[in-house]
Amino acid sequence: MITRIEKSKAQQRAAEMMRQAGIQIGDHEIDLIEVVDFGLSHLETEGVQVFTMVSTQRIAAKVLVLFPNQTEPEHWHPQVGDDPGKQETVRHIWGDLRFYVAGDDNMKEGFIAQDKESAYTLRHERVLKPGDQLTFEPYEKHWFQAGPRGAVLYSFSTTVRDGLDGFTDPDIQRITVVKDED
């Protein structure tokens, strides 16, 4: 859960980071940035900000923003009916970004959030530079984390069904609840 004020501040901050990274976003589009806390209610630690440029029944193109040291939890994109599952390519644009994928444990720059060892099973670290990209096939687990400056990246994919993604952490709810202030 996040409050309306938290959401609004996160949208503004994400838009500023996008512009710093050279990505165009109109003032009228800032309200459309999705602020995702994965139902964990500690956005700054585990969360992501998503600006969707395109989303159809066939394709999606998004800009993802991570605040400094923010982590997007470990997940995968399963088959849904006739769709074999989301195929996704991420391309790093700006900032400090590392991905965790299948492979031997070579974790060096990143960290696992406190008491979350079991929610992050992948420890093979890929530190990306701007312009670097990675492709994930359906069911291929991954998670990613920003370093001290935060990160801005693209996600290009087949159709998106975020609500049906799989997560290692059983506490996660993909749909973020936004609450009015008390």
Place this chain on the structure above:
Amino acid sequence: MITRIEKSKAQQRAAEMMRQAGIQIGDHEIDLIEVVDFGLSHLETEGVQVFTMVSTQRIAAKVLVLFPNQTEPEHWHPQVGDDPGKQETVRHIWGDLRFYVAGDDNMKEGFIAQDKESAYTLRHERVLKPGDQLTFEPYEKHWFQAGPRGAVLYSFSTTVRDGLDGFTDPDIQRITVVKDED
């Protein structure tokens, strides 16, 4: 037909325009920019430069660069076998850009290349600002043109089969021939 030197110069110029627009491209990626003269052998008038970030059997994400006053000819994306045809969203990033789509003739900023009246049937002009975007369904004809500064834009789409696109101009060959200097 273009020469190797023309191709190399156009790649360098397109990369500089992308960077000016805030789009990351690595030095090792400049050689991968496709320079397309549509078989018309006057690249500066009718042509496009294409940097492909992603291209799979399901999706594609590209950056298109138009030099000042360069025009991408009128075309459409037909059905191919089981694929209902390319669905494409373009998003303007930087520079002066107008699209021509179905509708009444309101052409004001753009122009038709000399002796090419019959190759450009659409005259409904949409002048885009950075951040503006348009979506084209399969078979939906369109063409576009840069103004005095040139233009940089994204194209997000389902799978690309450029060689099978339809063009109004019967002289067009989508695959550009690159020739060594004499």
